[in-house]
Amino acid sequence: MNDWINCFVIFFAVIDPVGTLPVFIAVTAGHAEWKKRRIAYLAVLIATALLLFFLVAGQFLLEAMGVPLSAFEVAGGTVLFLFALTMIFGDSKPEKEVEFVREGHETAVFPLAVPSIASPGAMLAAVVLTDNHRFNVMHQLKAASAMLAVLLIVLALILMAKWIYRFIGPAGASIVSRVMGLILASVATTNILLGIQQFFSI
Template structure:
């Protein structure tokens, strides 16, 4: 159970559901309520499909190009750590993706499904947490349920976005994003250490 919770927290940090709220509100500002619900469900469905693909087939893709999972884990941990630093010290997720919106990309697919929900960090997490050589299919299904639980929270937040954003405001979303960045930095460091250990053990 603790492993499921750890996976849930990991996915929650890299997906950052609260940080997606300002983006969703901006994207759907001119849409009706039923259109907003449709966009939210489409965005989460597309993100779920992408992440499930990486969860079940990502490692096979890496093996096809000759990249060991331990190397991918170290590289990914470094990238995640740098990404976490930008969440903590730089522009938060809401500010970064609001800049994307200024360029006119206002669809459910981009930037909502990718890269807001199915972020590069989430894709990496899906691969790293389901190592085919360390975990059996039952474990991988448990990880998938943790990821889907986070996506369920994302959908719930998007469906109630207007009410939530009135309560926490853009500043509140930015604070939550930075807290998630700190958690993500810790997880990224652990990934690097575990990846190095596995590389030399093998």
């Protein structure tokens, strides 16, 4: 159970369901309610397919290219850490991705499915948490179910986006995103340390 909770917390931090709300609201501004629901389902479906691909085939692709998972963990952890710093000290996730929408990229694919839901951090987490050399099949299934649970939360939240965002406001969404950034920085540091440890233990 602790393994599942740990995977859930990591995926919740890197996907950041609350931070997706302002992005969804901006993307769907002016659309009819039925079209908003269609965009929500499409975005989550695309993000789920992409993350499942990385969960199943991500490690095989790395090994086929001769890239050890330890190197991917260090590189990905470094990128995640820098990304987390921008969430904490710079523009938060909602502020940054809503800016994409203002530039005209108003589709379910970008920026809603990618990078808002299926973020680089989520792709990295899908690979790292299902490492064939470290985890058995049961743990990998737990990681997959935790990821799907977070994606269901994302779908539920964006379907209720209008009421939730009205309640927490832009300031609330920004605060949640910065807290997620702090958690993400901790996860990134752990990935870097584990990658270094694995590399020198080979």
